[in-house]
Amino acid sequence: MIKVNNLRIMNYYIKKHKIDEIFSRDMSNFMELFLFKKGEHICKETDEIKNIFFFVEGKAKVYVTLSNGKSLLLCFYDSFRILGDVEVAGIKKASTNVQVIEDSYCIGISMERAKKYLLNDAKFLRIICNSLGKKLNRSSKNSSINLLFPLKNRLSSYILATGKNTGDSSPGKIEFQGNLTEIAELLGTSYRHLLRTLNELVLEGILEKRSKSFRVINEELLRDLAADLYR
Amino acid sequence: MIKVNNLRIMNYYIKKHKIDEIFSRDMSNFMELFLFKKGEHICKETDEIKNIFFFVEGKAKVYVTLSNGKSLLLCFYDSFRILGDVEVAGIKKASTNVQVIEDSYCIGISMERAKKYLLNDAKFLRIICNSLGKKLNRSSKNSSINLLFPLKNRLSSYILATGKNTGDSSPGKIEFQGNLTEIAELLGTSYRHLLRTLNELVLEGILEKRSKSFRVINEELLRDLAADLYR
DNA sequence: AATTAGTTATGACATATGTCATACTAAATA
DNA sequence: TATTTAGTATGACATATGTCATAACTAATT
Numbered sequence: 101m102i103k104v105n106n107l108r109i110m111n112y113y114i115k116k117h118k119i120d121e122i123f124s125r126d127m128s129n130f131m132e133l134f135l136f137k138k139g140e141h142i143c144k145e146t147d148e149i150k151n152i153f154f155f156v157e158g159k160a161k162v163y164v165t166l167s168n169g170k171s172l173l174l175c176f177y178d179s180f181r182i183l184g185d186v187e188v189a190g191i192k193k194a195s196t197n198v199q200v201i202e203d204s205y206c207i208g209i210s211m212e213r214a215k216k217y218l219l220n221d222a223k224f225l226r227i228i229c230n231s232l233g234k235k236l237n238r239s240s241k242n243s244s245i246n247l248l249f250p251l252k253n254r255l256s257s258y259i260l261a262t263g264k265n266t267g268d269s270s271p272g273k274i275e276f277q278g279n280l281t282e283i284a285e286l287l288g289t290s291y292r293h294l295l296r297t298l299n300e301l302v303l304e305g306i307l308e309k310r311s312k313s314f315r316v317i318n319e320e321l322l323r324d325l326a327a328d329l330y331r
Numbered sequence: 332m333i334k335v336n337n338l339r340i341m342n343y344y345i346k347k348h349k350i351d352e353i354f355s356r357d358m359s360n361f362m363e364l365f366l367f368k369k370g371e372h373i374c375k376e377t378d379e380i381k382n383i384f385f386f387v388e389g390k391a392k393v394y395v396t397l398s399n400g401k402s403l404l405l406c407f408y409d410s411f412r413i414l415g416d417v418e419v420a421g422i423k424k425a426s427t428n429v430q431v432i433e434d435s436y437c438i439g440i441s442m443e444r445a446k447k448y449l450l451n452d453a454k455f456l457r458i459i460c461n462s463l464g465k466k467l468n469r470s471s472k473n474s475s476i477n478l479l480f481p482l483k484n485r486l487s488s489y490i491l492a493t494g495k496n497t498g499d500s501s502p503g504k505i506e507f508q509g510n511l512t513e514i515a516e517l518l519g520t521s522y523r524h525l526l527r528t529l530n531e532l533v534l535e536g537i538l539e540k541r542s543k544s545f546r547v548i549n550e551e552l553l554r555d556l557a558a559d560l561y562r
Numbered sequence: 563a564a565t566t567a568g569t570t571a572t573g574a575c576a577t578a579t580g581t582c583a584t585a586c587t588a589a590a591t592a
Numbered sequence: 593t594a595t596t597t598a599g600t601a602t603g604a605c606a607t608a609t610g611t612c613a614t615a616a617c618t619a620a621t622t
Contacts, residue, residue: 164475172475186467189460195468225456229420232463236417236470237426243474244395244403247519250578281599288478290580295601297578481608512569524609526571 101140104133104205113156113207117180122154124223130213134206136160142183142198142206149194151208152184158204162196163286171197173286175238175330176261182231188214189228201262242329249327251289251297256325258287259307263316277313332371335364335436344387344438348411353385355454361440367391373414373429373437380425382439383415389435393427394517402428404517406469406561407492413462419445420459432493473560480558482520482528487556489518490538494547508544 104110110133114120120128132151136142136158143149145165159178165171174196177183186194188211209218218224246254263276284294298314301307306322308315316322335341341364345351351359363382367373367389374380376396390409396402405427408414417425419442440449449455477485494507515525529545532538537553539546547553 164471166475166479170475170479172478174471174474185460186464189464190457191461191464191468194464196471219457220453222451222453222456225453225460226421226450229416229456229459229463230422232460232467233417233420233422233425236463236467237422239467239470239474240395240405240427243405243470243477244397244401244519246474246478247403248397248401252578279599288475291600292581292602293579299601483608510569521610522570523572523611527609530571 101142102135102137104135106133109133109205110207113154113205117154117156119154119156119207122224122227123218124221125217127209127217130209130217132208134208136200136204136206138200138203140200142200142204143194144197145193145195149184149187149211151206151210152182152188152214153206153208155181155183156205156207158200159202160198160200160204161286162198164196170288171285172288173258173330175242176201178261182228184211184214185228185231185235187211188218189232238331245327245329246288249329251287251293252300253325253327254287254329255294255297255301256322257327257329258283259314259316260322260326261330274316274319275310275313276307276316332373333366333368335366337364340364340436341438344385344436348385348387350385350387350438353455353458354449355452356448358440358448361444361448363439365437365439367431367435367437369431369434371431373431373435374425375428376424376426379423380415380418380442382437382441383413383419383445384437384439386412386414387436387438389431390433391429391431391435392517393429395427401519402516403519404489404561406473407432409492413459415442415445416459416462416466418442419449420463469562476558476560477519480560482518482524483531484556484558485518485560486525486528486532487553488558488560489514490545490547491553491557492561505547505550506541506544507538507547 110131113133114128114131119131120126134151134153142153142155142160155177159176161176162174163171164174177198183198183206184194259276260274262278263274266273266275280294280298281291284291287294289297298307301322302309302314304321306316306318306325308317341362344364345359345362350362351357365382365384373384373386373391386408390407392407393405394402395405408429414429414437415425490507491505493509494505497504497506511525511529512522515522518525529538532553533540533545535552537547537549537556539548
């Protein structure tokens, strides 16, 4: 986590996401811009979160870990999102981890100040409620998708959510890579089964195996398979 | 849904759950006590919810339905809970259904009045945030349990959550019954597999089949199996 | 009594997924 | 260079779960 002393960039994001309209009073003096480098955690289940963050740019994955050590992907953040809403609501620890998978910017306000100045700000609290409500709706839906759809569908969603556009013209413009061992964990499946399912997609002409990645060669079929997950 | 004109009972629940401490102003004039008879819905995905409800007595199940018509159990309510928190947070429809499985009491405040008088009440909003935050934490956790544990564990949780204490002295004091077709749906499994798994529990000496119910004859083993679900 | 609908029950088989052993490769390091 | 480690890959088999056909039982109805 690097503090970025660049008012120009920060103001750009404040304006873009209307962050100043979240509060009744002017909080801009308390805002700081942070850069999280790829791989860094914005928050962990174990650690207390020191800021309320407004995620403004980049991409992050949200996951939980269980007592048996396994972890499971919950969703991705790739547009404006509030982090720390659960904690500002007075709950000690949110039980999720957020790790950025691309360099990402967050605007932060220290939890201490947020609690001091914002816990009586109805405008702000309504927005927190809204953020939590949306997350809850999404979580409820994902819960059922996770249970009722086979890995193939969840994997398809995952590829679409994490694949990078190569900039090439189609076809094969989406490229997908990552540590397969880790991906299996995130999807709540075994490494073996992930491999099997990837091979299936290759056999069906949806993916193509490269040396260190997969290419999507039939995006339409992939989208048909993708359950409405990880939104 | 029957409106119960009984101030004595209502005040008892207001006091018991400190409902008057949820608001900055006195809302008691806007409160109504409702009785939901077993089987009734407090809210459905399709219907707009007309009240914010404080669930004060009884038991209810919360479930979602998917586009393919299947439904899946999310959790049970059997202690104080707020319903309509998502809607009061400005989200049109909460995507869940709540059906009472025992006669239950709720104290309601019309959504109209709640929005009129409470959307500027920071105290109230903090409590709504807290309610939503708890539900979100629980949902995130359940999502992973649903995916990572086999039916046997989820079924064990279900039996413990819905079984009735017969009043007999142990052993076999918990009795469990219900429409098995429906239970299969709620647990997100097939009827066939539910039967199989129930038989397994019988073979293991955990359950005993009666004419129209199952008896828990080894509660300890059942609790060992039960994942920490449906809380 | 015959009929019907809803529920319970079970076998057979297919598919989804997990576990394990093992092998190969590439990168890291002693 | 030899060794180790992490990641990738695959076969064999076991378990979890779904699908389907079918039967039996029960309660309500004709």
